[in-house]
Structure formats: structure tokens, C-alpha cells
Amino acid sequence: MNPYYTEYSEYLQRLFPGQKVQKLSINTAAGCPNRDGTIGTGGCIYCDNRSFTPAYCRPSLSVAMQIQRGKEFFINKYQRMKYLAYFQSFTSTYLPTGNGVEKLLRMYAEALSEKNVVGLVIGTRPDCVPDSLLSGLASINASGTPVIMEYGAESSHNRTLSLINRGHTWQQVEDAVHRTNDAGISCGLHLIAGLPGEDDEAVLQTVYRACTLPVDSLKIHQLQVIRDTRLHRMLVAGEIKVKEYTLEEYVCLCAGIVKIVPRSIAIERFVSQSPPQMVISPRWGVKNYQFSAMLQKFLASENNRAFKSV
Numbered sequence: 001m002n003p004y005y006t007e008y009s010e011y012l013q014r015l016f017p018g019q020k021v022q023k024l025s026i027n028t029a030a031g032c033p034n035r036d037g038t039i040g041t042g043g044c045i046y047c048d049n050r051s052f053t054p055a056y057c058r059p060s061l062s063v064a065m066q067i068q069r070g071k072e073f074f075i076n077k078y079q080r081m082k083y084l085a086y087f088q089s090f091t092s093t094y095l096p097t098g099n100g101v102e103k104l105l106r107m108y109a110e111a112l113s114e115k116n117v118v119g120l121v122i123g124t125r126p127d128c129v130p131d132s133l134l135s136g137l138a139s140i141n142a143s144g145t146p147v148i149m150e151y152g153a154e155s156s157h158n159r160t161l162s163l164i165n166r167g168h169t170w171q172q173v174e175d176a177v178h179r180t181n182d183a184g185i186s187c188g189l190h191l192i193a194g195l196p197g198e199d200d201e202a203v204l205q206t207v208y209r210a211c212t213l214p215v216d217s218l219k220i221h222q223l224q225v226i227r228d229t230r231l232h233r234m235l236v237a238g239e240i241k242v243k244e245y246t247l248e249e250y251v252c253l254c255a256g257i258v259k260i261v262p263r264s265i266a267i268e269r270f271v272s273q274s275p276p277q278m279v280i281s282p283r284w285g286v287k288n289y290q291f292s293a294m295l296q297k298f299l300a301s302e303n304n305r306a307f308k309s310v
């Protein structure tokens with residue numbers, strides 16, 4: 001067991017005892033209200049969905065077909081693997097035309113009818129979860145198939161959220177988390193460290209605020225400047241500044257984060273790694289498991305130093 005924080009795998013073990021589970025990304029061709037004018041235009045300034053959509057998931061394929069492709073992709077890793085259908089791309093719960101909620105629930109049913117799919121993970125914006133959707137998901141959850149909601153919160157500072165053009169506030173994050181919790185559904189938050197105008201203290205404040213909410217997991221990663229995004233253009237034009245963390249500085253920040261997060265909340269990741277040809281900065285080239293090992297080594301050496309000085 002990790003002595004410093006609860007790993008996401010431990011959390012999954014609690015939800016799926018005795019099973020090894022793997023997320024399979026599904027792209028439903030959902031749009032984003034922060035791009036089409038419903039909430040905003042242009043999207044979040046750092047967004048480039050290509051940077052986090054796996055090659056095997058193509059929206060032109062049915063949900064079932066994408067699951068088949070995903071399974072083929074992972075088949076050699078572990079033969080008895082079970083799967084979580086991961087609705088992730090863009091704002092996955094945003095289907096503005098027609099009976100959006102009914103369509104979504106049909107897609108979830110299609111995913112769950114596939115062999116060895118044992119749960120749902122749904123990533124979305126906190127302002128795109130109507131109660132009717134939560135109620136449908138609560139029924140699935142109550143029937144014994146775990147559902148996990150993941151909300152992109154990014155920061156607890158409304159000034160930052162406005163600067164990055166998120167189109168929602170921290171209060172909307174709190175509202176979504178409470179409604180999800182009231183529906184009996186597990187919930188995680190996605191946070192970004194190093195957003196424009198934020199220092200370490202601002203990041204730690206966000207983590208602290210997130211931990212006061214009824215959440216089960218946090219997914220944290222460094223801000224990546226992706227080529228040709230609005231963020232990239234703003235940086236080049238000198239309209240905005242971001243703190244460029246060295247890897248060592250980021251390890252220190254994450255050591256501070258770990259000390260805030262209670263054992264009841266799992267940490268899924270600390271770094272994100274987009275395809276190198278798309279990344280302007282930071283170019284650490286470190287995978288999440290490598291970073292976790294570095295962080296644990298750092299925390300162990302910190303403990304040793306503290307012990308010796310007593």
C-alpha cells in the first residue's frame with residue numbers, strides 16, 4: 001500500500017472487489033457547449049481534444065464497436081480484464097438536440113450490454129448534468145453496476161476560470177458534486193496545476209476546497225501548452241503568462257498536495273502526457289507511473305530528513 005496517499009487502483013478495488021478493471025474510452029461525437037455558443041465560444045483556452053482521445057475510439061463507430069476495438073487494444077495486457085466504459089471526449093453528456101438524456105441512457109445501456117463491461121465512467125462539465133440524467137444513472141448504480149462521474153473543475157478560483165474561458169464557476173462545481181452525491185453516485189474532480197495567474201498557493205487552495213466536498217477521487221495534472229491552441233497563441237503574443245514548472249518544482253508542489261488530500265480520497269494521477277509532437281511545454285517526457293515513483297521517493301527522503309532532525 002502506498003504510505004502517502006490512496007491510489008486510484010485501491011479505490012477501484014473497493015468498487016470492483018477481486019476484479020482488474022481498465023477504462024475504455026468511447027467517443028460519442030458529443031459537442032461542447034463552450035464551443036458552440038450555448039455557454040461560450042472558442043472553448044477553454046488550453047483545449048485540444050485530439051491530445052487526450054485515444055486512436056482506437058472513433059465517433060463514426062457505434063459504442064459497441066468502439067468497445068470491441070478498445071478490448072482488442074488492451075487484450076494482451078491481462079486476459080481476464082474487465083472494462084469500464086469511459087465516456088470522455090469533449091463534453092460527453094452534451095447532446096443538445098432531441099431527447100438528449102434518453103439518447104445518453106441508451107448509449108450507456110449499449111455499453112453495459114457488452115461482455116465484461118462492468119461499470120461506467122462519465123467525464124463531463126459540471127454544468128451539463130441535469131437531474132434527469134443523474135436520476136437515470138442512479139438507477140444503473142443502484143442495480144449494482146457502479147457509475148463514476150468525473151467533473152472538470154480545473155480551479156476553485158473564479159477569476160482563473162474566467163481567464164481560461166471555462167464558462168462555469170466553482171459554485172457550479174460544488175452544486176454538481178452535491179447533486180451527484182445526493183444521487184448516491186461516486187464522483188471525482190479533475191484539476192489543473194499551473195493555470196495562468198495561479199501560484200502554488202492557489203493550486204493548494206483549490207485542492208483543499210475540493211477535499212471539503214463529497215468526492216471520491218482527484219485527477220490532477222500540470223497545465224500543458226498544446227501547439228496551436230488559444231493558450232499557445234496568447235503566450236506567443238505575450239497576452240498571458242504561465243508558471244513553467246521544472247519537474248523538480250512540480251514534484252515539490254505535488255508533495256504539498258498529497259499532504260492535503262485525506263485517505264478517503266484517491267488520487268488518480270499527477271501528470272498528463274499528450275503526444276510529444278503536440279506539446280510546447282512542459283516537455284518532461286515523464287509518464288504518470290514514473291512521476292508517482294519520483295514523488296514517493298521525494299516524500300520518503302523528506303520523512304528521513306525530518307526524522308534525522310528530531
Ligand code: SF4
Pocket residue numbers: 032033034035042043044047048049089090091125152
Ligand atoms: S476542455 Fe472540455 S469544456 Fe473545455 S472546450 Fe474542451 S471539450 Fe469543451
